[in-house]
Amino acid sequence: MLVEIITIGDEILIGQIVDTNSAWMAQALNAIGVKVKQITSVSDNREHILAALNEASKRANIVLITGGLGPTKDDITKATLCDYFGGGLIFSDLQYAQVEKLFRSFGREVTEINRKQAEIPESCELIVNYNGTAPGMWFEKDNTYYMSMPGVPYEMKAMMETQVIPKIRDAFSLPVIVHRTFLTQGIGESVLSEMITDWEDALPKHMKLAYLPSPGMVRIRISAHGENEVHVSSEIEEKAIELYKHIGSYIYGEGEETLEAIILNILKKDKKTLSLAESCTGGNIAHLLTSIPGASDAFVGGAIVYTNNMKVDVLGVNPQTLSNYGVVSEEVVREMAKGAIHKFNSDFAIAVSGVAGPGADKDGNPVGSVWIAIAGKNFTDAKKFQFSTNRERNITMSSYAALNYLRKLLICS
């Protein structure tokens, strides 16, 4: 069962938006054993859309289309779908009722331009969009299914989850693909690969290994095909046990877990709280933690101390320590962590001070040089890290290194 994803929109080809929809859709499809063969991004152009539909129909059983359905004039997808599947546009009372309801909830009248959103090709089956004005449209042609969805991520996601995935499940009897992904932090792709090279070479032919690096992290994914899900899963389980023997100390979680959620869960279970004292990470650790619903059960908050004065006034760092050792130092980061424990009355605290970049700091610390401290009520631990020369990467890598540092102390305490 193969899917092709076609994303429509000049905004993608001109690089003004990043296509995050395709990755999300691919994940959702993989979870039901459907493989994405290709992702194709084309412009808001009739001939180009028609050519892409035609080529996709040769490669895939299902073609999922996103984008090009906005109420504004740069969108021509709907007219082109009429050309491809035949027939004209008809007015859908069902979708219009949804448009009206949406506008009513904002206390507004339906505008003329949005009234047109309720028009759909007569050749499609309407998939109602409960979160926006653009309709979803399901087509069938020459044994291939096509689904056109809006490009707005949360509208597309709701439509996929509640309507499209169930329709695909109904339409096909699906094969078994099992993936299992191991999440590592603090070690590079090539070193990891060297550590497990013999083990990897001995994997059976129907298993595939992939390395997925991102700043500060490498995910390792085992994929296996087979007839029977229980059997394939137990084969992967055997391999997972071996993998943990080789590189277990670098693995912090699996699958869709995140370091931030893992830490919040450990803290909640132990009824402990966490606070932060961020300098070079500038709020990113707090942002990661508070992106998780329910973070407030364990995370009390913290301070972003971007100046020396803030470090002294808010966290109680000794000015003498700052002048003796410099702001990027073990002594300062330890005082920051202890200060957070004391001032914010939390059980644990993370403190980070380093040089995010782009350049070295005035004390001559090179870009990417970062001190991290973890404090509890009765201990403080500190470590120095050397990351990259890129500000964005340094902020990300420092944040994950800090979270993993805390995680390791939490599970060993």
Next chain:
Amino acid sequence: MLVEIITIGDEILIGQIVDTNSAWMAQALNAIGVKVKQITSVSDNREHILAALNEASKRANIVLITGGLGPTKDDITKATLCDYFGGGLIFSDLQYAQVEKLFRSFGREVTEINRKQAEIPESCELIVNYNGTAPGMWFEKDNTYYMSMPGVPYEMKAMMETQVIPKIRDAFSLPVIVHRTFLTQGIGESVLSEMITDWEDALPKHMKLAYLPSPGMVRIRISAHGENEVHVSSEIEEKAIELYKHIGSYIYGEGEETLEAIILNILKKDKKTLSLAESCTGGNIAHLLTSIPGASDAFVGGAIVYTNNMKVDVLGVNPQTLSNYGVVSEEVVREMAKGAIHKFNSDFAIAVSGVAGPGADKDGNPVGSVWIAIAGKNFTDAKKFQFSTNRERNITMSSYAALNYLRKLLICS
């Protein structure tokens, strides 16, 4: 002049990474007047890569390929390029010197697996990768140029900027495309579109308008083609003046500007400082500001106050105010902002308290309901906003609404 971007990697098709490279490349190419015709993502599979190269060669003059060049065993791009362009792999001393230098800088020996990274197809011209081990490879076949680059974003970006873009400029005489993008905040796409519908209808045929919505923001882009850059730019300038007349009050900037950078620049120019008191945005505003190099010139830091105690202890919010009005209230958010000014000794402060979600809060405030206050040394201003039902969107929308609220007060004061 048309480009096709081919991204290679099962990790994209399985949705484990989002392809951010293509958007970046498209922007870089647009800046020199080169248009991306299509973006195609294919798997780590020989036949699929060959088919994609073949199809791309029919659509484009230049094919830019990223990914599939890691040192690990899931990567087969290099062998496939040999198949497509002819010839075998040869060892490049030049690329190897780079690999060695990189490993030396980490204090490590070159591993066998990384030694192989210095192998390149004999049919290519080597483009040295100064930031990683995978080589860049430039090919020419039947009047089409092909460039294969690593998928690691910062390696690809450096290679594009310093070597590939100059090579493309040299190889072709390029047409003129001018884009100008207007950044709006606090108004929806369809309302904006209604406001300028007559103006949009009257645009000349060689100009195109596009709406690019993201949470809390809509970017409006005018693009125009022509022979002469000065002439096209002045035509767009005329239209820009008209656009500002229609919707100027919603436009906060243009092009690649960001709200956070605009605010930091205003503050720096006026030698003023900013602090934050974030509750529901959980550090995201701080993260946005500190992503900008040199943020410390105007941003002193702030507090993330995720609990009532933190609001009282760190910002000095009156416990009585919290119990009388609830944590999501005008009174509390005003005291938070004033507390930040006082405790962090800044000229301005932003305070945010709201319900990020996923559910309503215990006081019955609906999800997406957010109070924002801006304080200066002698004033406090507060406003209520109602955003969406999605936690991530609410955090983003609150952050940008808060920054734009501050911006408007700064430019009017």
